[in-house]
Amino acid sequence: MKITIGEIARQAAVSKGTVSRVINGKSTVAEKTRLNVLEVMKRLDYVPDPVARELSMRSKHTLGIWVGAGANRLSPYFNLIWRALLQEMQMRATQFIELPLDITPVRRRFDAVLLFHCADIDNRLAALADRHIPAVLIGHYPGISCVAPDDLGGGHLAAERMLALGHRRMLHLSLADDLQWAKERANGFEAGLSASGLKNLESTTVLGEGSVLGGYRLMRDAWNLGQRPTGVFCATDEMAVGALGALADLGVAVPRDVSVLGFDGLTELHPGLASVAQDIPAIAHMAVSLALAAIEKNSVRQKVVPVTLIEGTTLGQAPR
Amino acid sequence: MKITIGEIARQAAVSKGTVSRVINGKSTVAEKTRLNVLEVMKRLDYVPDPVARELSMRSKHTLGIWVGAGANRLSPYFNLIWRALLQEMQMRATQFIELPLDITPVRRRFDAVLLFHCADIDNRLAALADRHIPAVLIGHYPGISCVAPDDLGGGHLAAERMLALGHRRMLHLSLADDLQWAKERANGFEAGLSASGLKNLESTTVLGEGSVLGGYRLMRDAWNLGQRPTGVFCATDEMAVGALGALADLGVAVPRDVSVLGFDGLTELHPGLASVAQDIPAIAHMAVSLALAAIEKNSVRQKVVPVTLIEGTTLGQAPR
DNA sequence: CTGAAAGCGCTTACAG
DNA sequence: CTGAAAGCGCTTACAG
Numbered sequence: 001m002k003i004t005i006g007e008i009a010r011q012a013a014v015s016k017g018t019v020s021r022v023i024n025g026k027s028t029v030a031e032k033t034r035l036n037v038l039e040v041m042k043r044l045d046y047v048p049d050p051v052a053r054e055l056s057m058r059s060k061h062t063l064g065i066w067v068g069a070g071a072n073r074l075s076p077y078f079n080l081i082w083r084a085l086l087q088e089m090q091m092r093a094t095q096f097i098e099l100p101l102d103i104t105p106v107r108r109r110f111d112a113v114l115l116f117h118c119a120d121i122d123n124r125l126a127a128l129a130d131r132h133i134p135a136v137l138i139g140h141y142p143g144i145s146c147v148a149p150d151d152l153g154g155g156h157l158a159a160e161r162m163l164a165l166g167h168r169r170m171l172h173l174s175l176a177d178d179l180q181w182a183k184e185r186a187n188g189f190e191a192g193l194s195a196s197g198l199k200n201l202e203s204t205t206v207l208g209e210g211s212v213l214g215g216y217r218l219m220r221d222a223w224n225l226g227q228r229p230t231g232v233f234c235a236t237d238e239m240a241v242g243a244l245g246a247l248a249d250l251g252v253a254v255p256r257d258v259s260v261l262g263f264d265g266l267t268e269l270h271p272g273l274a275s276v277a278q279d280i281p282a283i284a285h286m287a288v289s290l291a292l293a294a295i296e297k298n299s300v301r302q303k304v305v306p307v308t309l310i311e312g313t314t315l316g317q318a319p320r
Numbered sequence: 321m322k323i324t325i326g327e328i329a330r331q332a333a334v335s336k337g338t339v340s341r342v343i344n345g346k347s348t349v350a351e352k353t354r355l356n357v358l359e360v361m362k363r364l365d366y367v368p369d370p371v372a373r374e375l376s377m378r379s380k381h382t383l384g385i386w387v388g389a390g391a392n393r394l395s396p397y398f399n400l401i402w403r404a405l406l407q408e409m410q411m412r413a414t415q416f417i418e419l420p421l422d423i424t425p426v427r428r429r430f431d432a433v434l435l436f437h438c439a440d441i442d443n444r445l446a447a448l449a450d451r452h453i454p455a456v457l458i459g460h461y462p463g464i465s466c467v468a469p470d471d472l473g474g475g476h477l478a479a480e481r482m483l484a485l486g487h488r489r490m491l492h493l494s495l496a497d498d499l500q501w502a503k504e505r506a507n508g509f510e511a512g513l514s515a516s517g518l519k520n521l522e523s524t525t526v527l528g529e530g531s532v533l534g535g536y537r538l539m540r541d542a543w544n545l546g547q548r549p550t551g552v553f554c555a556t557d558e559m560a561v562g563a564l565g566a567l568a569d570l571g572v573a574v575p576r577d578v579s580v581l582g583f584d585g586l587t588e589l590h591p592g593l594a595s596v597a598q599d600i601p602a603i604a605h606m607a608v609s610l611a612l613a614a615i616e617k618n619s620v621r622q623k624v625v626p627v628t629l630i631e632g633t634t635l636g637q638a639p640r
Numbered sequence: 641c642t643g644a645a646a647g648c649g650c651t652t653a654c655a656g
Numbered sequence: 657c658t659g660a661a662a663g664c665g666c667t668t669a670c671a672g
Contacts, residue, residue, distance in 0.1 A: 004649055015659045020651055030657055051375050051415070052649030055664045058371075062322070074396035074588055083402075108365050109322065212532045213565040245533040268394055324665055335643045340667055350641055372665030375648050
């Protein structure tokens, strides 16, 4: 027999409503009653049924999630943000539907849309605006609600850390595509270097793809062209994995000869990977909050979520 | 306003019970009524609420999902199978919990466990057996319920297709790790080649990592060592992506000079990637079915799910 | 074949 | 502070 709120109520000699109140800590409950109920719940190892909870609590709103086409749907980052988003919606008892590429024929109503940066973002946003559906972008875009990691600050942080470790010859692997976040990471990095006021600083930026292969090629080619950095900052962790692969192939020891720092926080991609980490759960939380606020209060807000630096074994003191 | 079963009932002028019956196709409903209800459902683009459905139908069973530690949690394949599994459970109104690495302290009851092939699979299975909890493995293992793609058949299929396209010099990129599925794919491929009875056949197998980087290195090194295959069969799509990268770097035209065929069906990883595709939704479906059967009938069954070949632009006629 | 009603486990105004 | 009741959206005996 599964134990339910009714059983708790019975054993605690109160109503189901009261039990519910102590579960949710909402309205006031007499301390004595509360303690008693808590005791019974604990004794029976009771966990409120999340499904029943959702059915009963859920907001009347449903959110559309509109993903881009193509490979990045399978990327590690997307994987994580997707799971965080679903979990967030479950906790907030908000329904969602995944939107197809073409939303014209979708009949199910959705009150707001969560989307990601992608190639045809302008068209997408225009389509939503036409239909007066609020949009929340995971990324940056003027005029609509956005939530993004602190790419600028993250770049800055990367530079500071590299400098603190004594690195003075940097290689920066960035994206050839014209992507907002990539540019911010790059700008932050440059700004961090300049801010140091150091004179004897060399920094080279090379542009390629944001994938493992992209990072591999950039690193290999730069090295073969004579670049000899001691610190390599990569715009994505996938690029960092590629760069590490190239360095291994080139026989360069990490971090003894060269340090590598990635961005995103996907340290599971490579043992010991050092990375500027996004707070993915916080971003998911914020994205859903902004969407609900947009629906209810018609508000537009832009949020930046802080990043942190995860030290790892790929980052070390510069060789002297 | 969200549209519910009540709205459908109203517009179709029947009771909610009847609508429910047509949704579930259970007891008999007059054909005329059925068509009418279906029409209304379609017109309003109605989708039954899975949460309400679950609350009302759910089996008394809850399934644990026990994932391995480490990088493959972020792999494209894992991403897809995970999503398929959750969707399947939602449809079957089965509850689940994600198990932590150490299941000893878990208090919530779970009646069966779904797990994936991983390093400490033996220990895990032993732990479950100790507690008399049925296990279903996505992969192969003697003595317990398993579901896996037809790796052997897939390898065979790959060989047949390559031969049919006229390829006679093959390179086979496989895994150095001792993994059941990798070996089956390899064995299938070899068997397919032998079965042809052709004399003028060359096939070289090289072993490395199952990642993009792994594929890249194997392809590059084999080529640099003088291998000149016209057909390259890769044990995973990620390896195929790497191989394609290496060929591009080597200035080899695909598929004019060399054809590349992957395995898994993750064609989104690379435009036009040809691949032996797993049927991930079917695997998820089967896994949940086996778990429920194991709980109820204590049955142990091993299932193999067929694969199909997805043609793409990386696979073509052998050069003459 | 079909409707009316009870039930899944929880929450939340509404009274008191 | 707390209880009784209605409701979330669906399913399923039970009658007819």
